[in-house]
Amino acid sequence: MKKEQQIDLYYQMVLIRRVEERGAELYQAGKIGGFMHLYIGQEAVSTGLIAAREPRDRVITAYRDHGVALNCGISANEVMAELLGKATGMSKGKGGSMHMADTSKNMWGGHAIVGGHLPIASGFAIGDQYAGNDNITICMFGDGATNIGYFHEALNIAKTWGLRVLWVCENNQYGMGTSVDRASAVTEIRQKAEGYGMKNGQVDGMDVLKVYDAAKEALEFVRTNSQPYLLEIDTYRFRGHSMGDPERYRKAEEVKKWQENDPIGIFNKYLLDKKIATRKTLDDIEAQVEEEVIKAVEFAEASPEPAPEELYTDIFAD
Amino acid sequence: MAKITMREAISQALMEEMDRDPAVFIMGEEVGVWGGTYAVTKGFFDKYGAKRVKDTPIAENAIIGGAIGAAMVGQRPVAELMTINFGFSAMDYIVNQAPKLHYMFGGQFKVPLVIRAVGGGGRQLGATHSQTPDAVFAHFPGLKVVSPGTPEDAKGLLKSAIRSDDPVLFLEHATMYQVRGEVPEGEYTIPIGKSKVQRVGKDVTIVTYCKGLELSMKAAEELSKEGIEVEVVDLRTLRPLDMEPVLESFKKTNRAVVVEEGWKSYGVGSEIVSRIYEEAFDYVDAPIIRVAQKEVPLPYNRTLEQAALPQVADIVAAVKEVLK
Ligand SMILES: Cc1ncc(C[n+]2csc(CCOP(=O)(O)OP(=O)(O)O)c2C)c(N)n1
Ligand SMILES: [Mg+2]
Numbered sequence: 001m002k003k004e005q006q007i008d009l010y011y012q013m014v015l016i017r018r019v020e021e022r023g024a025e026l027y028q029a030g031k032i033g034g035f036m037h038l039y040i041g042q043e044a045v046s047t048g049l050i051a052a053r054e055p056r057d058r059v060i061t062a063y064r065d066h067g068v069a070l071n072c073g074i075s076a077n078e079v080m081a082e083l084l085g086k087a088t089g090m091s092k093g094k095g096g097s098m099h100m101a102d103t104s105k106n107m108w109g110g111h112a113i114v115g116g117h118l119p120i121a122s123g124f125a126i127g128d129q130y131a132g133n134d135n136i137t138i139c140m141f142g143d144g145a146t147n148i149g150y151f152h153e154a155l156n157i158a159k160t161w162g163l164r165v166l167w168v169c170e171n172n173q174y175g176m177g178t179s180v181d182r183a184s185a186v187t188e189i190r191q192k193a194e195g196y197g198m199k200n201g202q203v204d205g206m207d208v209l210k211v212y213d214a215a216k217e218a219l220e221f222v223r224t225n226s227q228p229y230l231l232e233i234d235t236y237r238f239r240g241h242s243m244g245d246p247e248r249y250r251k252a253e254e255v256k257k258w259q260e261n262d263p264i265g266i267f268n269k270y271l272l273d274k275k276i277a278t279r280k281t282l283d284d285i286e287a288q289v290e291e292e293v294i295k296a297v298e299f300a301e302a303s304p305e306p307a308p309e310e311l312y313t314d315i316f317a318d
Numbered sequence: 319m320a321k322i323t324m325r326e327a328i329s330q331a332l333m334e335e336m337d338r339d340p341a342v343f344i345m346g347e348e349v350g351v352w353g354g355t356y357a358v359t360k361g362f363f364d365k366y367g368a369k370r371v372k373d374t375p376i377a378e379n380a381i382i383g384g385a386i387g388a389a390m391v392g393q394r395p396v397a398e399l400m401t402i403n404f405g406f407s408a409m410d411y412i413v414n415q416a417p418k419l420h421y422m423f424g425g426q427f428k429v430p431l432v433i434r435a436v437g438g439g440g441r442q443l444g445a446t447h448s449q450t451p452d453a454v455f456a457h458f459p460g461l462k463v464v465s466p467g468t469p470e471d472a473k474g475l476l477k478s479a480i481r482s483d484d485p486v487l488f489l490e491h492a493t494m495y496q497v498r499g500e501v502p503e504g505e506y507t508i509p510i511g512k513s514k515v516q517r518v519g520k521d522v523t524i525v526t527y528c529k530g531l532e533l534s535m536k537a538a539e540e541l542s543k544e545g546i547e548v549e550v551v552d553l554r555t556l557r558p559l560d561m562e563p564v565l566e567s568f569k570k571t572n573r574a575v576v577v578e579e580g581w582k583s584y585g586v587g588s589e590i591v592s593r594i595y596e597e598a599f600d601y602v603d604a605p606i607i608r609v610a611q612k613e614v615p616l617p618y619n620r621t622l623e624q625a626a627l628p629q630v631a632d633i634v635a636a637v638k639e640v641l642k
Binding site: 182315 | 347348353355374375378379403404407442446447612613617619621625626
């Protein structure tokens, strides 16, 4: 990968981290409401994955969607505005944290019913197959989502019908407070693809370049073979499931151990060690992101609330 | 009488029934180690252990279908849906299987199942997580649908639900767990299928339940200051529906407002108003008004969401309107 692109990946990961840290503060201050699920710790997953797609490939994910939105090219301004429920958010303040989408960026949404978006992802691929193009649908979901029927129905039809879907399981070890071994018959999620005769792989999600390489290979397979592929990406969320999670289900030492594997820290060290970037370059990126996030918050705070009539718009498309 | 919260009332009912009957157990997402998403089952896992407080995978069909099966072979599961919105993922089991099994096999099977689920808007959770779809579930014969509005009723009704040999959907409200109220000391139950007058008045009858009760009682206080005395009838159970106290009250006041949090169209209010017109038409002095949610999916934005939900002021205005 080119130097510039690697540095850009670093920028994207830092941007996600800072947007969310600021978001968490605004949540505590009561400016953001509802459920907000942070991606902190998992930044390398969507950053590496989405860097590997062609612009024509569609992305769909669950409610933990801020990082995915930013990686797809949605601006920090719009993400922040949606979090604050403003008219300038990409979902006009009607969706909130869990429902970010911008079809012009081929980001088809955060979706909040666990597993519910998987059959829809198959549907995107049905539509594209019908249209005769070779677009791929990249469908991201958690480990917990692989225990619900939706997952199994979606995988089965994808394999049977030869649908171009890259299934990406972000195994962050827990679905809310339930560890994978307490909820899933097999703890290696990729094994579930075997039952459907589906090609699969597994990669370390704390290393953005490894994720990128694995995703490239998987996408190549899907495109050339017209077959789905399941990629399990092992990762960890450093924060609670959502804001206000008492985290009684895991030990502080466990979290600390994973935090030593901070995907941003790992990549920072790599870029310096390999002399891909100088410390100054990386510091400048930090400063640039800082500035961008301050501006995003200003933009969001200064943006108008949705007009009262907005309550009644968008109910029907006609 | 002790004053406790709705959360404590539900929790006490579960504990008392688990202590009374070893066949009672709980299964659902995050009910155990986490302590319940709304902290209703906090401490249960330590007290009763993993056998009786089962953390399930995220698999609503396995939860409700599984609980139906366990109930059919003699256990008394209390299945928890993290929210009623996730019940749609298990709709077939809730409305198409549990309510049919006793009838369709000529009474051979019993399904002594309780499904506890929380619903309601007002927490900025967005359109798929904020619904009050009670009327949808109340549509199906064979399913008892209970939705209390006070801690006393919540405790007594949940105990009855657990002892019932039929499937019972027990609907709680996400913004009411801190509501406080008096509950009787010691053991008591409240029968399913009995409406109750929660406030006596002479001018207008308000028919409501659950969150609507909280709002209606506030409206009643405001109206009382202006010399208007409303009678508040709490349905408590949506199926089987007890119209007696409603009709009795209406025959006294001749005017009614029906309050529910769900959507107006095809809602609980539609049913109540029809029944009043069918059964007490001669007593009608003014058109009955329904106060309900605006006909929109609930938005995230706080101001818009509140604009869509029924408010105390809407009830006050409706009461004044029927008095015109
Ligand atoms: C059908 C359904 N059931 C339950 C929930 C509540 N819920 C939201 S997130 C979640 C955990 C999901 O875990 P996982 O799929 O591993 O994703 P992660 O949060 O770890 O990213 C649960 C149970 C839901 N949103 N939808
Ligand atoms: Mg997970």
